[in-house]
Amino acid sequence: MNRVYMRFPGGRSKALTLSYDDGVEHDKRLIAIMRKYGLKGTFNINSGLYAQPDAVSASGAGSSIAGSNGALRGTGGNGIRKSRRRMTLEEARSLYCGSGMEVACHTLTHVLGGNLPSHVSLQQIAEDRKNLEEQFQCLVRGMAYPGGHYDDQVIEMMKYAGIVYGRTDRWTHDFALPEDWYRLTGTCHHGDPKLMELASQFVEKQVRYDPxxxxxxxxxYEFEEQDNWQIIEQFASFMGGREEIWYASNIEIYDYRKAFESLVYSMDGRWAYNPSATELFLETGGEGKHIGPGEFVKIG
Ligand SMILES: [Zn+2]
Structure with a gap:
């Protein structure tokens, strides 16, 4: 039997995904750029921290924003950067719904792990999931750790709450598929000086084995604060529109991978049955194959 290597939908050997946090208003410009170049990704939202509509109508005045719970702190003292203004629920709905992007948890109020009692962590995760599902009328199963905080207990709580993956704030500079979905690492942050070098390596890489x-x-908000929107525009225009790349949200990659792992092989490994509802693609013996939902196919 030849070894079997997963391929993404359409037989593609590469996938690109993005993951952006906090539900701030600059997600509007980011999503416009992503859609212009056909990129997809995941937006991690705190459903307990939307801007209040009255704070938005007075958005010219910083003090009125500081009075709401809709802005991120993080400037030291009691300063709140206007560049980090969160969207109202209505703004978030009209931005994310129908955009093709995934909405995922980021906890209710951006608090998790550390010295929190486990029931507080559970509530932060479960309530966020429940709220987001009601607000966006979709299934929510992903999460990014606020402030990068997580531990084994938090991961247990996520499992109880039906969350299937968690993104950390760490990066690896590599292109390997996740092995531990609760400790997801990025290839890089967009501010990484190696961003475009890594993008070139990714595009040029000839994939013979694993995708x-x-x-x-x-x-x-980092693009706004550092006045470097050109970084993401350059990245998106370089990476977008390529035949060999599957542009997907985090959960689409997770679901596809899990469907692929559900393939059942005959004893001699020459036949495979796809019990999932997803068309699956693979490469074996240098040949591309695909197996439709419920199909039993000779692959070798
Ligand atoms: Zn955050």
């Missing part, structure tokens, strides 16, 4: 993934993460 590869470019996983980019960050916060859209």
């Amino acid at each position: 590869i993934l470019f996983y980019l993460w960050g916060h859209s």
Whole structure:
């Protein structure tokens, strides 16, 4: 029997996904750029921290924003950067719904792990999931750790709450597919000086065996604060529109991988049965194959 290597939908050997946090208003510009070049990704939202509509109508005045719970702190003292203004629920709905992007948890109020009692972590995760599902009328199963905080207990809580993956704030500079979905690492943050070098390596790489993934993460307010929107525009225009790349959200990659892992092989490994509802692609003995949902196919 030849070895079997997963291929992404359409037989593609590469996938690209993005993951951006906090639900700030600059996600609007980011999603416009992503859609222009056909990129997809995941937006991690705190469902307990939307801007209040009255704070938005007075958005010219910083003090009124500081009074709401809709802005991220993080400037030291009691300063709140206007560049980090979160969207109202209505703004978030009209941005993400129908955009093709995944909405995922980031906890209710951006708090998790550390010295929190486990029931508080569970509530932060479960309530966020429940709220987001009601607000966006979709299934929510992913998460990014706020502040990168997580531990084994948090991961247990996520499992209880039906969350299937968690993204850390670490990066690897490599293109390997995740092995531990609760400790997802990115290829890099968008501010990484190696971003375009890594992008070139990814595009040029000839894939013979396992497929590869470019996983980019960050916060859209960083583009505004550092006045470097050209970084993501350049990245998206370089990576977009390529035949060999599957552009997908985090959960689409997770679901596809799990469907592939459900393939059942005959004893001699020459036949495979696809019990999933997803068309699956693979490469074996230098040949591409695909197996439709419920099909039993000779692969070798
Ligand atoms: Zn965050």
